[in-house]
């Protein structure tokens with residue numbers, strides 16, 4: 388078993404290295420831009436220190452950021468790419484976690500021009516490029532890979548429902564970006580639901596998602612590709628609703644930013 392896993396990992400490393408602009412192991416990047424996306428999520432833009440190219444990646448993939456020494460400890464964390472491939476930067480969008488080691492290090496200590504080490508984009512939670520309607524159902528920081536998928540598929544003409552749940556507009560990342568994209572592409576329909584809206588918030592709905600809320604966004608034949616990205620509680624509800632509404636199991640895709648065991652017992656067998 389161990390040998391099979393090592394061989395699988397080796398084949399990913401080799402594939403990453405052989406891509407044009409690709410690399411194996413760690414590569415140095417420079418922080419060239421940072422931009423607040425909400426009161427709790429900030430985007431970090433990185434360009435290669437060696438000025439060589441960047442590889443293509445699939446929307447939904449993540450990179451790994453490696454720090455050799457934060458308070459004497461070597462740490463690494465995975466972050467989803469939050470923009471489409473084909474740019475001259477790699478962008479991640481990070482939620483500042485209370486007492487989180489790496490997220491706070493990025494926010495507090497990494498300045499424009501500083502170097503960081505990144506491992507190449509990888510992961511098999513990726514956007515299927517077909518013509519089925521696309522439903523991106525996210526909550527909180529789960530929005531990050533969905534933005535990469537949205538940016539990738541926006542111009543395809545494919546019907547896209549971009550459903551995002553947030554506490555309120557203050558913590559709702561990328562709202563202006565999604566609204567602007569939707570204004571220029573009538574195949575994109577955003578739908579925002581806030582659990583604790585403030586007086587200045589203008590969500591499409593309030594409270595929490597339920598079956599009738601999701602059903603209203605689906606075609607009668609349920610033949611959609613659904614991507615769910617969110618914290619654990621929302622994920623459990625969303626996956627239960629998706630299966631109860633009859634979306635085919637092999638068209639329900641999900642990624643959780645923590646250990647998969649936390650999703651038991653509602654993991655979907657594909």
Ligand SMILES: Cc1cc2nc3c(=O)[nH]c(=O)nc-3n(C[C@H](O)[C@H](O)[C@H](O)COP(=O)(O)OP(=O)(O)OC[C@H]3O[C@@H](n4cnc5c(N)ncnc54)[C@H](O)[C@@H]3O)c2cc1C
Pocket residue numbers: 449464465466467468479480481482483484485486487488489490491528531532643644645
């Ligand atoms: C595939 C994938 C993609 C991801 N994409 C993103 C992304 O796009 N954006 C993003 O923001 N995150 C993403 N994550 C999550 C990210 O990898 C980190 O887990 C996250 O940023 C927290 O890291 P940290 O070092 O800041 O926090 P950590 O130091 O790991 O701590 C995490 C939380 O646990 C708490 N904690 C730590 N130690 C203890 C303890 N002993 N007792 C109690 N509580 C404790 C901390 O207070 C903190 O709130 C992704 C994860 C995966 C697996």
